[in-house]
Amino acid sequence: MKLIIAAIKPFKLEEVREALTAIGVRGMMVTEIKGFGTQSGHTEIYRGAEYAVNFVPKVRLEIVVADALADQAVATIQKTAKTDKIGDGKIFVLDVEHAVRVRTGETDDDAL
Amino acid sequence: MQPKHAGLGALAALLLTGLPALAQEGPILNPTVEQMATMVDKGDTTWMLVSSALVLMMAIPALALFYGGLVRTKNMLSLLVQVFMIVGIGAVMWVAVGYSLAFTSGSPYIGGLSKAMLAGVGTGSYAATFSNNVYIPEYAFVIFQMTFACITPALIIGAFAERIKFWPLMLFCVGWTLLAYYPIAHMVWFWAGPDFLSVPEFAGDMGLLWGWGALDFAGGTVVHINAGVAGLVGCIVVGKRIGFNKEPMPPHSLTMTMIGASLLWVGWFGFNAGSNLEANGLTALAFLNTFVATAAATLSWVLVEQVRHGRPSLLGAVTGAVAGLVAVTPAAGFASPGGALVLGLIVSPVCFVFVSTVKKRFGYDDSLDVFGVHGIGGIVGAIGTGVLADPSLGGQGWYDYTVFPAVPGAYDMTAQVITQIQAVAVTVAWTGVVSLLLFSLIKLAFGLRPSTDDERQGLDQTAHGESAYNM
Numbered sequence: 001m002k003l004i005i006a007a008i009k010p011f012k013l014e015e016v017r018e019a020l021t022a023i024g025v026r027g028m029m030v031t032e033i034k035g036f037g038t039q040s041g042h043t044e045i046y047r048g049a050e051y052a053v054n055f056v057p058k059v060r061l062e063i064v065v066a067d068a069l070a071d072q073a074v075a076t077i078q079k080t081a082k083t084d085k086i087g088d089g090k091i092f093v094l095d096v097e098h099a100v101r102v103r104t105g106e107t108d109d110d111a112l
Numbered sequence: 113m114q115p116k117h118a119g120l121g122a123l124a125a126l127l128l129t130g131l132p133a134l135a136q137e138g139p140i141l142n143p144t145v146e147q148m149a150t151m152v153d154k155g156d157t158t159w160m161l162v163s164s165a166l167v168l169m170m171a172i173p174a175l176a177l178f179y180g181g182l183v184r185t186k187n188m189l190s191l192l193v194q195v196f197m198i199v200g201i202g203a204v205m206w207v208a209v210g211y212s213l214a215f216t217s218g219s220p221y222i223g224g225l226s227k228a229m230l231a232g233v234g235t236g237s238y239a240a241t242f243s244n245n246v247y248i249p250e251y252a253f254v255i256f257q258m259t260f261a262c263i264t265p266a267l268i269i270g271a272f273a274e275r276i277k278f279w280p281l282m283l284f285c286v287g288w289t290l291l292a293y294y295p296i297a298h299m300v301w302f303w304a305g306p307d308f309l310s311v312p313e314f315a316g317d318m319g320l321l322w323g324w325g326a327l328d329f330a331g332g333t334v335v336h337i338n339a340g341v342a343g344l345v346g347c348i349v350v351g352k353r354i355g356f357n358k359e360p361m362p363p364h365s366l367t368m369t370m371i372g373a374s375l376l377w378v379g380w381f382g383f384n385a386g387s388n389l390e391a392n393g394l395t396a397l398a399f400l401n402t403f404v405a406t407a408a409a410t411l412s413w414v415l416v417e418q419v420r421h422g423r424p425s426l427l428g429a430v431t432g433a434v435a436g437l438v439a440v441t442p443a444a445g446f447a448s449p450g451g452a453l454v455l456g457l458i459v460s461p462v463c464f465v466f467v468s469t470v471k472k473r474f475g476y477d478d479s480l481d482v483f484g485v486h487g488i489g490g491i492v493g494a495i496g497t498g499v500l501a502d503p504s505l506g507g508q509g510w511y512d513y514t515v516f517p518a519v520p521g522a523y524d525m526t527a528q529v530i531t532q533i534q535a536v537a538v539t540v541a542w543t544g545v546v547s548l549l550l551f552s553l554i555k556l557a558f559g560l561r562p563s564t565d566d567e568r569q570g571l572d573q574t575a576h577g578e579s580a581y582n583m
Contacts, residue, residue: 045421047431048468051360
């Protein structure tokens with residue numbers, strides 16, 4: 001199993017969810033986060049006073065999928081979340097040791 | 113120069129019709145209370161009470177939301193409670209001594225205590241308007257002016273928002289209201305009334321600036337310059353916020369600020385049009401001027417921003433609106449609608465320079481731009497009134513109340529502008545000195561600032577034990 005962590009632009013969330021559901025991903029965790037990468041913030045002006053907003057709002061997806069689905073899921077997120085503008089986000093993939101479904105006690109791939 | 117004791121004031125539409133009982137005899141000089149009772153119009157009274165409620169709405173919630181939205185979340189509630197409490201204190205003080213000190217005879221600088229606790233004021237006592245033989249119930253006048261005394265000290269607090277101790281601030285407001293607001297209100301607005309000024313007994317019974325012939329329809333000097341300069345002094349004595357110019361301090365809710373500014377605009381009709389003390393054509397003119405100057409100032413602020421920053425902003429639009437409202441306040445009943453429009457267009461670029469360039473240059477932390485908008489906008493309006501009141505520009509001119517019935521005075525624009533500048537100078541100096549003394553004394557005695565930790569954590573939790581939002 002793989003844990004895919006993706007930081008994407010908030011307005012892309014719904015598109016990414018639909019695309020992932022379409023390839024068989026059956027669950028995800030979503031968190032509203034702030035952060036910076038290459039985009040490194042922007043400037044806001046209030047009555048002539050400029051403020052550097054260093055942390056920009058993003059959405060973090062956490063998805064655990066079977067090994068077989070991992071590459072396709074990553075490709076789907078990459079393709080769907082892409083706008084060609086700076087600040088589209090990052091995707092990280094980690095190994096997952098173990099998974100349990102709380103209701104039934106099923107484990108690993110069966111728990112997904 | 114204007115003749116001494118000219119008793120300049122808003123235009124008086126002489127009421128020779130509408131009072132059939134009096135029409136044949138002509139207006140009555142020096143009327144008795146019984147005669148005044150026949151000179152009261154229910155429409156005027158109703159309008160004054162409605163206007164009073166509108167002006168209270170300007171303070172709560174309008175000003176509180178306007179200011180509250182501009183601070184960080186952790187200080188939102190502190191602004192709301194400060195404004196709310198100042199209104200409470202202002203109203204109590206007004207009934208106790210304020211009305212008497214502002215609106216009874218005394219010296220040219222301040223009234224006496226003969227009407228303390230509203231002694232002698234009753235349902236059968238009356239206050240003069242700007243027209244011969246037109247009166248409103250004195251209670252209505254007391255209430256209307258009370259709302260002004262409530263909102264003016266509340267305007268000041270925006271200058272040192274997010275870093276002031278609550279009770280020392282309240283103490284300042286008490287002292288400032290006594291030593292700056294009442295005297296300046298007396299100097300600018302107190303006079304014996306149109307049916308009395310030509311009576312030898314009452315000749316010269318007026319405030320200093322009224323006697324000079326200064327024109328201030330609804331409070332450019334009394335309210336806005338007065339509060340704006342006090343704010344500037346306050347933010348310098350209190351000092352900058354921790355992290356000023358280092359950490360971002362963006363407004364936490366421009367939605368609140370927009371609601372506040374919009375309610376201010378609506379309430380300001382009571383403030384400006386109500387200041388005519390009657391419901392007539394001049395009242396409608398003041399209403400219209402308030403509307404159009406504000407609209408023009410909104411437009412010009414946003415255009416300046418578009419040129420300067422390449423984008424129109426909501427905060428720019430609402431700040432422009434407030435600048436326009438401030439500027440038209442002294443001019444509301446004097447300018448023509450075209451004049452008010454021009455005044456609105458001019459005030460925003462001037463205030464914009466102060467809130468962006470001048471503030472940055474001198475490095476004072478006038479957090480919510482009380483000086484930049486109210487102080488400067490008030491000065492632009494006060495001086496502009498001297499120009500725009502000129503009848504040759506469609507203005508209303510001034511009335512000579514030393515003649516009975518009152519007659520239009522000869523308008524000398526240069527002399528009037530000089531008088532306006534003198535009135536501004538007196539106000540700036542008076543409130544500047546009073547504010548500096550009060551802030552310095554309170555700072556010495558009790559301290560003005562919360563501890564560094566408390567300021568960082570925010571005043572809502574540390575001073576009030578509450579949070580604006582529990583989500």
